[in-house]
Amino acid sequence: MATTDAATGERVQYQRFDRYHRLLHGVLMFSFLGLAFTGMPLLFNDAPWAVRLAALFGGGHGAGILHRIFASLLITCFVLHVWRLMHRLFVKKDLEVLWGPASMTPQPRDVAELVAHLRWFLRTGPQPRFDHFTYWEKFDYWAVFWGMGIIGGSGLVLWFPVFFSHILPGSWFNIALLVHGEEGLLAVGFIFTIHFFNSHLRPDKFPMDPVIFTGRVSEHEFKEERAAEYERLAATRELEEAEIGPAPDWVGGLAKVVATIAVTLGLVMVGLILYAVLFARI
Amino acid sequence: MRLRSAFALLLAACLLATTVLAQKPAAPAVPKPPTSDDCLACHGDPSATGANGRSIAVSADKFGDSIHGQSGLACVGCHADLAKTTDFPHAEKLAPVSCATCHDGPAAKYDTSVHAQARRASPTSVAAACKDCHGTHDIRPASDPDSPTHHLNLPATCGRCHGNADIIRRGRIAIGDVVTEFQDSIHGQALSKSGLMVAPDCKDCHHAHDIRRKSDPASPVFRTTVPATCGKCHEGVERRYLTGVHGEALGKGRPDAPVCVTCHTAHRIQRTEGATWKAQVLAECGSCHPESIRTYRDTFHGQETQLGFLRVAACADCHGAHDIFAKSDVRSTVSPARLVSTCRKCHAGANDSFVKYDPHADRRNYARDPWLFYASKFMEALLIGVFAFFGIHTTLWASRAVKPGETRSSRPDDGPRSEE
Numbered sequence: 001m002a003t004t005d006a007a008t009g010e011r012v013q014y015q016r017f018d019r020y021h022r023l024l025h026g027v028l029m030f031s032f033l034g035l036a037f038t039g040m041p042l043l044f045n046d047a048p049w050a051v052r053l054a055a056l057f058g059g060g061h062g063a064g065i066l067h068r069i070f071a072s073l074l075i076t077c078f079v080l081h082v083w084r085l086m087h088r089l090f091v092k093k094d095l096e097v098l099w100g101p102a103s104m105t106p107q108p109r110d111v112a113e114l115v116a117h118l119r120w121f122l123r124t125g126p127q128p129r130f131d132h133f134t135y136w137e138k139f140d141y142w143a144v145f146w147g148m149g150i151i152g153g154s155g156l157v158l159w160f161p162v163f164f165s166h167i168l169p170g171s172w173f174n175i176a177l178l179v180h181g182e183e184g185l186l187a188v189g190f191i192f193t194i195h196f197f198n199s200h201l202r203p204d205k206f207p208m209d210p211v212i213f214t215g216r217v218s219e220h221e222f223k224e225e226r227a228a229e230y231e232r233l234a235a236t237r238e239l240e241e242a243e244i245g246p247a248p249d250w251v252g253g254l255a256k257v258v259a260t261i262a263v264t265l266g267l268v269m270v271g272l273i274l275y276a277v278l279f280a281r282i
Numbered sequence: 283m284r285l286r287s288a289f290a291l292l293l294a295a296c297l298l299a300t301t302v303l304a305q306k307p308a309a310p311a312v313p314k315p316p317t318s319d320d321c322l323a324c325h326g327d328p329s330a331t332g333a334n335g336r337s338i339a340v341s342a343d344k345f346g347d348s349i350h351g352q353s354g355l356a357c358v359g360c361h362a363d364l365a366k367t368t369d370f371p372h373a374e375k376l377a378p379v380s381c382a383t384c385h386d387g388p389a390a391k392y393d394t395s396v397h398a399q400a401r402r403a404s405p406t407s408v409a410a411a412c413k414d415c416h417g418t419h420d421i422r423p424a425s426d427p428d429s430p431t432h433h434l435n436l437p438a439t440c441g442r443c444h445g446n447a448d449i450i451r452r453g454r455i456a457i458g459d460v461v462t463e464f465q466d467s468i469h470g471q472a473l474s475k476s477g478l479m480v481a482p483d484c485k486d487c488h489h490a491h492d493i494r495r496k497s498d499p500a501s502p503v504f505r506t507t508v509p510a511t512c513g514k515c516h517e518g519v520e521r522r523y524l525t526g527v528h529g530e531a532l533g534k535g536r537p538d539a540p541v542c543v544t545c546h547t548a549h550r551i552q553r554t555e556g557a558t559w560k561a562q563v564l565a566e567c568g569s570c571h572p573e574s575i576r577t578y579r580d581t582f583h584g585q586e587t588q589l590g591f592l593r594v595a596a597c598a599d600c601h602g603a604h605d606i607f608a609k610s611d612v613r614s615t616v617s618p619a620r621l622v623s624t625c626r627k628c629h630a631g632a633n634d635s636f637v638k639y640d641p642h643a644d645r646r647n648y649a650r651d652p653w654l655f656y657a658s659k660f661m662e663a664l665l666i667g668v669f670a671f672f673g674i675h676t677t678l679w680a681s682r683a684v685k686p687g688e689t690r691s692s693r694p695d696d697g698p699r700s701e702e
Contacts, residue, residue, distance in 0.1 A: 045588035046579070060591025121678035136675075158582070161639070162631040170638030175657045177582055178645055182661035186668060194672040202679060 013216040015244040020084065025212050027077045028144075029262055034070035036188045036269055038063040043181045047276035071155055078148045101131040101229060104142070110135040129227035136198050147187045154180040189273065192266035200263060208263065213255030214247035315365040318345075321357045324371065333374055344420045381412045391491035394500075400453070408443070408453045415439055431490075434473055436483040437464055463549040480515070487511055487548075503548070506532060508541040522604040529604075540570065554603070557592040567597045577642035600624055600641065 017025070041054040041063060057063040088094040096102045112128075114135045119125030133141075154176035157164045161173055200208040211217055223230050233239035324330055325340040332338045345351040350359070358365040363377040382389035392398050392412070400409035415431055422429035430439040441461030443449045450458055464470045464484075472481030487503055494501035502511040509529065513520030523529040523542070531539035545566045546552075552559040564587060568575030578584035578597075586594045600616055607614035615624045625632040644650050645658035 041589055042585045045585045050588070051590055054589045060586045060589035061593065063589075064586075064591070118675075118678070121675075121682050123682075162629055162633075162636060165633055165636035168635070170636045171640060171651060171653065173639040174581070174643040174651065174654050177643075178654060178657055179661060182658075182665065186661075186665050189665075190668060190672070194676055197676050197680070 012219050013244055013246055014219065014222050014239070014242040015215055016211055016217050017215040019215070022213060022215050024077055024081055026258075027073060029258075031070040031074040031077065032187075032191065033262060033265055035067060035074065035184070036192075037265070038067040038070065039184055040188065040269060040273065043185060044273065044276040047272070049272050049275070053272070068159060071152070071159075074148070075152055078152070101133070101232065104133060104138055106135075106138055106142075110138060131226060131228040131232065140195055140198075143187070143190060147183060151180055151183045151187065154183070185273070188269060192270045196263055196266060200259065208256070208259045210252060210255040210259065213259065214251050216244055216247055315356075315358045316367075316370070318356045320370075321364075340419050348417075348419060348421045349423050349426075350419075350421060379413075385412075388491045391489075395491060395493045396495050396498075397493060408449050410443060414443070433479055433483055434477065436485060437461055437470060437473065440484045441465075457549075460549045467549055467551045468553050469551060482515065486514070503543075505541055508543055512542045519604050526602075526605040527607055538570065554598075557590075560592045560596045560598075561587065561590070563598065564596055574642055577644045580645070581641055581643055583641055595628060595641070599627070 037053065038057050041050040042060070044050050054060055054063045057066050085097055089097045099105055099107065109131075113130060116125055116128035117135075120127045157168065157173060157176040158180060161170075164173075199205065199212075217225075230239070233242060322340065322342050325338055326342055328339045328341075330337065330339045340357075360379045360381075361376055362380070362383070364372055367373075389412075397409040397411070400407045401411065417430060422432075424431040424433070426432060427434070429435065438461075443453070444455065445459050445461035447459070449455075465474060469482050472478040473483060489502060494504075496503045496505070498504060499507075501507065509520050509523055509532070524533070528540050532541060545563060552562070554560075554563075564575065564578075564584075574597075575584075579588060583595045587596055602615050605613070607617070609616050611617060612619055614620065621637040622632055622634060625637050629636065640651060643654055645654050648655045
């Protein structure tokens with residue numbers, strides 16, 4: 001295995017996310033931050049920061065309009081993602097979407113890896129060797145998927161109540177409102193703490209892992225973090241196929257700026273929520 | 283009416299006085315009272331001062347323009363003790379002028395007032411006497427736009443004391459600076475800005491002379507009398523109020539029944555079309571209906587109004603304002619029969635299914651909506667579960683994770699790699 005490219009002398013990198021993935025994650029990030037900042041003032045309306053934060057978006061009315069715009073963007077993102085999955089499954093007949101190491105479907109090995117990882121945390125076992133998607137990445141993915149269904153669905157009910165009143169009794173709007181807020185809180189809390197830590201802020205990644213922006217991992221990282229996948233691909237020609245030159249400089253630079261802004265905004269929101277929960281609501 | 287009768291009385295008094303004087307022109311024992319001109323011989327000098335240095339000047343012009351000057355009243359008409367004085371210059375200290383000599387009607391009313399009570403209780407009281415509102419030598423009728431008691435000028439006149447921090451403190455006036463509040467109110471603005479003679483000034487609610495405490499049952503601002511007082515102008519509103527639950531409760535003598543001022547305040551009354559009022563009335567309704575405001579705040583309308591977006595429904599938009607009825611009453615805007623049309627005011631196309639939405643849903647109340655209760659419990663469990671699991675997971679990971687600059691394989695305690 002060559003660690004440097006023979007022609008250029010640069011370190012070899014492997015493609016983890018293609019442009020489509022990166023673009024969708026970018027839109028997801030942008031719309032999710034927008035939804036969080038325009039939605040949380042309403043959920044924590046009695047917190048001292050709520051009115052001032054909403055005022056940045058033109059008050060309750062303006063924040064409501066922007067919330068719907070961000071929601072439309074996120075729903076578009078979701079539809080594009082599902083459409084691509086369907087394309088892979090039904091047009092390309094790519095069954096790896098459904099099962100196997102490249103699939104997001106939870107599988108027995110995820111349970112085994114979770115247990116092994118916990119044992120490693122407790123220094124009672126070796127570090128598990130992960131493949132293409134780890135169990136916490138799958139959790140992130142399905143959390144968003146579930147969130148899209150629950151938050152997106154309840155959001156649409158609240159957006160078009162008269163239309164939905166022909167399908168659902170009005171008492172369900174109360175449940176939609178409750179679930180929309182609580183799921184939103186769960187999503188925001190999860191992404192801005194657990195996802196940020198697991199993907200960016202944990203010590204061996206700190207301050208950020210640019211993979212979702214550049215799409216590339218170094219050979220060293222690949223071997224360290226996804227040993228099972230590395231060895232699986234190395235056994236075939238697939239590893240060479242995944243080789244890719246370094247990302248253009250501007251991508252790396254932009255990634256740093258965008259990720260820094262996103263993480264900062266996220267942590268600010270976590271701070272605001274904690275303030276509201278700990279001080280204002282008691 | 284009061285003024286006219288006072289004027290008539292005054293004229294009669296003057297007539298009587300002149301008749302009496304005319305009939306006994308040359309009674310040798312009785313000295314001739316000084317005429318106004320006699321008085322002005324000294325007091326007409328603008329620089330005239332008493333022994334204590336205070337000005338004792340009286341402007342002949344001002345007196346001449348006053349209602350008393352116009353009606354030909356002489357100085358001794360009020361300063362009665364000088365009528366029999368022969369020794370001039372007269373004593374420094376004169377007897378207090380008694381307006382009641384002529385104006386016995388208003389004076390009798392004044393005697394029942396909080397001002398008179400305060401003056402009787404303490405000789406050093408700062409409470410208003412006749413001259414504090416009407417002036418002295420320059421008294422003009424209330425119909426005169428230059429009079430301090432003219433309709434448009436009265437708030438400022440009352441404000442000389444009720445807007446004066448020092449007098450409010452010394453007079454222990456519990457309500458404080460009401461005049462400033464009143465000036466900003468819809469009534470104050472209607473007077474000062476729009477110049478509306480139909481807008482109320484102080485006396486329209488409190489009376490002019492027999493001003494009583496609001497705790498005095500004879501006061502027009504006594505709690506149970508307030509609707510009738512406001513109803514003098516807002517008759518239609520009073521009628522609607524009396525038919526509604528609040529008016530009904532007042533009629534039954536319930537001590538907590540709200541009257542006009544409970545919701546609208548007494549002196550800070552605002553336009554009800556504005557966002558400010560809408561935001562404020564939520565707190566007013568909530569002060570008696572805390573459960574309703576709590577559940578309202580938990581649902582969409584209440585969340586939005588809390589953020590200051592007041593185009594969404596607040597209390598009165600659904601329940602009405604003055605003729606509020608119980609939900610079980612068919613006249614109620616939130617009665618099952620009328621709910622659809624009430625929701626349709628904002629939600630065009632609302633139907634029977636739509637109105638099953640509960641704008642006062644309570645996630646903690648099982649009986650009110652079991653499904654919402656269970657949904658809430660599920661969400662709580664989900665939130666706690668996810669954050670507990672990943673909280674522990676993340677904490678453990680953080681304690682185990684590789685420090686910057688250190689690779690995993692270089693860590694001595696990593697142990698053997700698992701073989702898949």
